[in-house]
Amino acid sequence: MTQATDRLVRRSFQVDPALAGRRLDQALATLLPEFSRSRLQQWIEAGQVLVDDASGRCRDKVWGGESIRIEAVCALEQAFVAQDIALDLVYEDEEILVIDKPAGLVVHPAAGNPDGTLLNALLHHVPALAAVPRAGIVHRLDKDTTGLLVVAKTLMAHKSLVEQLQQRSVHREYRALVLGELVAGGRIEAPIGRHPQHRTKMAVVSGGRPAVTHYQVLERYPGHSLLGVELETGRTHQIRVHMTHVHHPLVGDRTYGARPRPPKGCGPELAAAIQSFPRQALHALRLGLIHPATGEPMEWEVPMATDLDALLTLFRQEPSP
Structure with a gap:
């Protein structure tokens, strides 16, 4: 069991004169890049940051040479079971790891899935992830979506990846098999x-x-299209909801109304494969980002998930009408 014991952070240093004129919270964000600015602001407001032995305020200016002393509590990830669940690691170094997630693996524990998730597997693979928010998970894939997902192994990497996602500089490319022949x-x-009406579903809604x-x-x-999809934002079920909104739901996505529709006159093998496909036909094929430590652009690509690849092969083998 991963312990929920809090970690005490103690730091002492002097402010670099190069930071003269900066707000205290801005200066600390530069001096302590492993912590988010919001966390540093919380510590300042709680009186856990002393400037020349006096409590500071976020808006206070620093002029260089001040003595900073921090004694703050950094909450660890709440208690979750570390479980030996196999991970398909595409890449790993001291700062990040990239996973090819299989269908059926829930990313984070929630009601109905208290364990057996990617988070539980990560805590077993890297126990130190207990000190990183959400065990380093900065974005998610739905339970039955396959493909690439990046995890931060350190607080600095977590901060960097969250900022990259907010700035929309993380490149995510998917493959989606949808109903209908798009032009x-x-x-x-x-x-x-x-x-x-359905609180477990998302939808296009005003507001x-x-x-x-x-x-x-x-x-x-016949009756279907294979799409390359790129996200500019990362909302829950975004691709599934948007494609349903334009009347081209993903094959296998029963949640959003995609009933199996084998093409008229297709072979029995293809018809059976379409009718029995057990999940939304969505795969995170390619992932690109800036490495948090080196600043170098990195990109990964994984093969199509086996079940989706087999379905596409059957489509391609169908004789032309």
């Missing part, structure tokens, strides 16, 4: 929020959070 690609800009999805047609099959 061309496009851009969907429609706000997403909780479904007004929802801004959401933008870009897609292009890669292959067309």
Whole structure:
């Protein structure tokens, strides 16, 4: 069991004169890049940051040479079971790890899934992740979506990746098999929020959070299309909701009304595969970001998930009408 014991952070240093004129919270964010500015502000407001032995305020200016002493509590991740669950590691170093997530693996514990999740697996693989918010998970994939997901191993990496996601500089490219034969690609800009009647679903709703999805047609099959999809934002179920909104739901996505529709006259093997496909046909194929420590751009790509690849092979083997 991962312990929920808090960690005491003690730091003492002098302010670099190069930071003269900065607010205290801004100076600390520069001096302590491993901690988020919001966390540093909380410590200042709680009186856990002393400037020349006196409590400071976030808006106080520093002029260089001040003595800073921090004695603050850094809460560890709440108690979760560390479980030996296999991870398909694509990349790992001291700051980050990149995973090829399989279908069926929930990312974070929640009601109905208290354990057996990616978070439980991460705590077993890297116990020190107990000191990082959400065990380093900075973005998620739905339970039955497959593909690439990055995890921060340190507080500095966590801060950097969260900022990159907020600045929309993380590149995420998906493959989606949808119903309907699309003529061309496009851009969907429609706000997403909780479904007004079905609280476990999301929907395009007025007053929802801004959401933008870009897609292009890669292959067309009878009654279906394979899309390349890129996210400008990262809302819950975004691709699934947006494609349903434009009347092209993902194959296998029963949550958003995608009933199996085998093409008229298709072979029995393809018809059976479409009818039995057990999940939304969505795969996170490519992931690009700036490495938190080196500042170098990095990108990864993984093969299509086996089940989706097999379905696409059957589509491609169908004789032309």
